[in-house]
Amino acid sequence: xxxxxxxFRAEDLLQWNINLRLDLSTDFKKxxxxxxxxxxxxxxxxxxxxxxxxxxxxxxxxxxxxxWFSATDSMITSPFSFFKxxxxxxxxxxxxxxxxxxxxxxxxxxxxxxxxxTEKAYRNLLAEFAMILSRRIMSIHTETAEERYLKLxxxxxxxxxxxKLTHIASFLGITPQSLSRIRKNI
Amino acid sequence: xxxxxxxFRAEDLLQWNINLRLDLSTDFKKxxxxxxxxxxxxxxxxxxxxxxxxxxxxxxxxxxxxxWFSATDSMITSPFSFFKxxxxxxxxxxxxxxxxxxxxxxxxxxxxxxxxxTEKAYRNLLAEFAMILSRRIMSIHTETAEERYLKLxxxxxxxxxxxKLTHIASFLGITPQSLSRIRKNI
DNA sequence: CTTCTTTTTTACCATAGGGTAATTTTTGGC
DNA sequence: GCCAAAAATTACCCTATGGTAAAAAAGAAG
Numbered sequence: 393x394x395x396x397x398x399x400f401r402a403e404d405l406l407q408w409n410i411n412l413r414l415d416l417s418t419d420f421k422k423x424x425x426x427x428x429x430x431x432x433x434x435x436x437x438x439x440x441x442x443x444x445x446x447x448x449x450x451x452x453x454x455x456x457x458x459x460w461f462s463a464t465d466s467m468i469t470s471p472f473s474f475f476k477x478x479x480x481x482x483x484x485x486x487x488x489x490x491x492x493x494x495x496x497x498x499x500x501x502x503x504x505x506x507x508x509x510t511e512k513a514y515r516n517l518l519a520e521f522a523m524i525l526s527r528r529i530m531s532i533h534t535e536t537a538e539e540r541y542l543k544l545x546x547x548x549x550x551x552x553x554x555x556k557l558t559h560i561a562s563f564l565g566i567t568p569q570s571l572s573r574i575r576k577n578i
Numbered sequence: 579x580x581x582x583x584x585x586f587r588a589e590d591l592l593q594w595n596i597n598l599r600l601d602l603s604t605d606f607k608k609x610x611x612x613x614x615x616x617x618x619x620x621x622x623x624x625x626x627x628x629x630x631x632x633x634x635x636x637x638x639x640x641x642x643x644x645x646w647f648s649a650t651d652s653m654i655t656s657p658f659s660f661f662k663x664x665x666x667x668x669x670x671x672x673x674x675x676x677x678x679x680x681x682x683x684x685x686x687x688x689x690x691x692x693x694x695x696t697e698k699a700y701r702n703l704l705a706e707f708a709m710i711l712s713r714r715i716m717s718i719h720t721e722t723a724e725e726r727y728l729k730l731x732x733x734x735x736x737x738x739x740x741x742k743l744t745h746i747a748s749f750l751g752i753t754p755q756s757l758s759r760i761r762k763n764i
Numbered sequence: 765c766t767t768c769t770t771t772t773t774t775a776c777c778a779t780a781g782g783g784t785a786a787t788t789t790t791t792g793g794c
Numbered sequence: 795g796c797c798a799a800a801a802a803t804t805a806c807c808c809t810a811t812g813g814t815a816a817a818a819a820a821g822a823a824g
Contacts, residue, residue: 451720459716471709471761475702477802504701508691510648515690516661523657525711530645532718533751534637537811557772574775723781743802757783758803 402441402465404498406494408503408510417494421486428484433477434470436494441465443490444554448562449481456483458563461551487554537566538574548576586699588627588651591679594689594696603680607672612688614670620656623681627651630740634748635667642669644749645736653703673740723752724760748760 409416418441421427428434430450438445439460447460447468459482462468473480474497495503531540531570541564545552552559561571584740601627607613607629614620617637624631633646633654645668648654659666660683681689690697717726727750731738737746747757 449716451813453728454618457719459712471705471712475705477707505694509696515701515704518701518708519661521658522704522708523661525708525715526645526657528715529711530635530643531717531749532715533643556770562719567773567812568772569813573811576773742800749792753782754802755783755804759781762803 397437400467400510400517402439402493403505404510404513405439405503408507410572412506414499416499416504419492419494421490421492422576423486423488425486425490426483427486427492428470428480428481430481430483432480433468434473434480435559436483437467437474437495437497437500438484439467439493439495441491441493444487444493444564445490446485446487446555448483448485448559456559458559461487461548461555463466463550463558471519472556495562527555532565537564538577540564541571541574542578584745586653586677586703590696590699591625591681591689592750594693598688598692599683600685600688605678605680607678608613608757609672609676611672611676612669612731613672613678614656614666614668616667618666620659620666620668621682623653623655623660623686624670624731625653625679625681627677628679631671631676632671632673632741632745634671634745635733636669642744642748644741644745646649647673647734647741647745647749649736652712654680678701696747718751723746723756724751724763727760728764 405416408414419427421443442464444464445462445468445532446458447462448456448458460468468484469475470480470482471486472478473482504514531543535543541560544560544564555563557571557575558568561568564571566574591602594600604627605613628650630650631648631654632644633648634642634644637643646654654670655661656668656670657665658664659668690700721729727746730746730750732743741749743757743761744754747754750757752760
């Protein structure tokens with residue numbers, strides 16, 4: 393999370409954009425903008441050229457649960473919607489001014505079928521993503537909320553400058569009150 | 579989990595094995611056999627031709643935490659070890675007699691670079707895996723242990739014939755005692 | 765600077781699930 | 795079928811975290 397995938401680089405994408413005449417579009421979002429909402433089909437794989445994005449969804453009571461944070465040079469999409477055409481449940485919110493490169497399914501396919509190195513980078517990105525999610529499940533199953541919080545501060549200190557504690561609490565799977573209590577005890 | 583990935587098929591692998599003279603090896607495991615242990619480097623991507631496998635690791639107190647179950651026609655590996663050469667922490671245990679097809683990194687690469695359709699299936703497998711993990715994190719963050727248990731029974735009833743309740747408890751992130759209490763209340 | 769809104773903290777009680785230990789049930793080997 | 799070992803259940807008390815509500819602090823807008 394919040395990690396750049398060093399092998400899937402903006403410059404390569406932009407090069408392929410020219411070579412293959414893909415006509416990739418870019419988009420700018422202001423801090424606070426939502427650029428994907430529940431029910432909207434997610435037509436793009438987004439490359440974050442610059443910025444910071446929070447991915448969240450709503451639980452049954454309508455509370456926002458932060459699922460993910462994505463920073464400059466990482467990629468996001470709503471996998472259920474983008475890959476499987478299922479109903480999208482994710483919201484994408486720019487937590488700071490954000491510059492995006494948009495790839496449609498066809499454009500992504502075009503790049504991946506043209507460039508073996510990009511294709512490998514993409515596979516690497518998917519595998520890396522799965523490993524991060526695996527680690528997160530392991531962390532939930534073996535560590536207390538306090539341990540997960542301390543690890544998050546250590547590994548992603550910048551996150552705390554960009555996201556609200558409420559966002560971080562739900563990302564950690566606890567309430568803001570619990571996070572506050574944990575912070576007090578340190 | 580416990581899901582076959584319909585696009586990555588044994589027959590295709592076996593065909594490529596012949597066409598590319600890969601010399602893929604197979605292996606048979608008896609019920610109860612461990613075929614990967616912590617500290618052993620995981621040299622293979624395993625295709626389960628037939629059988630049922632539990633993937634687990636040990637927490638700090640040495641308790642087994644079930645991370646995953648894999649059934650016939652699915653694939654498993656220890657991603658940290660296989661992809662990133664990090665120390666392996668996973669154990670693979672055959673919960674019933676199991677027949678495996680073993681792919682080394684080179685063999686996998688050979689297949690993926692020769693066959694565009696297999697390569698797409700592989701990408702699909704990785705994406706699918708990430709989606710299942712995402713769903714699992716969402717489930718942990720929005721549902722009680724009881725709800726997760728009921729969902730598991732509903733979606734994977736066969737699992738309960740093959741795995742012990744202890745395995746299922748740690749897979750759900752609770753103790754066997756809690757699982758027992760939950761089962762009693764239903 | 766002041767006011768309004770949002771975020772964070774605090775406090776208090778409630779509860780889901782954990783830890784220990786003992787008991788019962790099931791399983792597997794002979 | 796009998797016995798030992800493993801698995802599952804039960805019971806007890808304990809703790810981390812949740813829920814509600816209110817107060818305090820921080821941030822945004824005029």
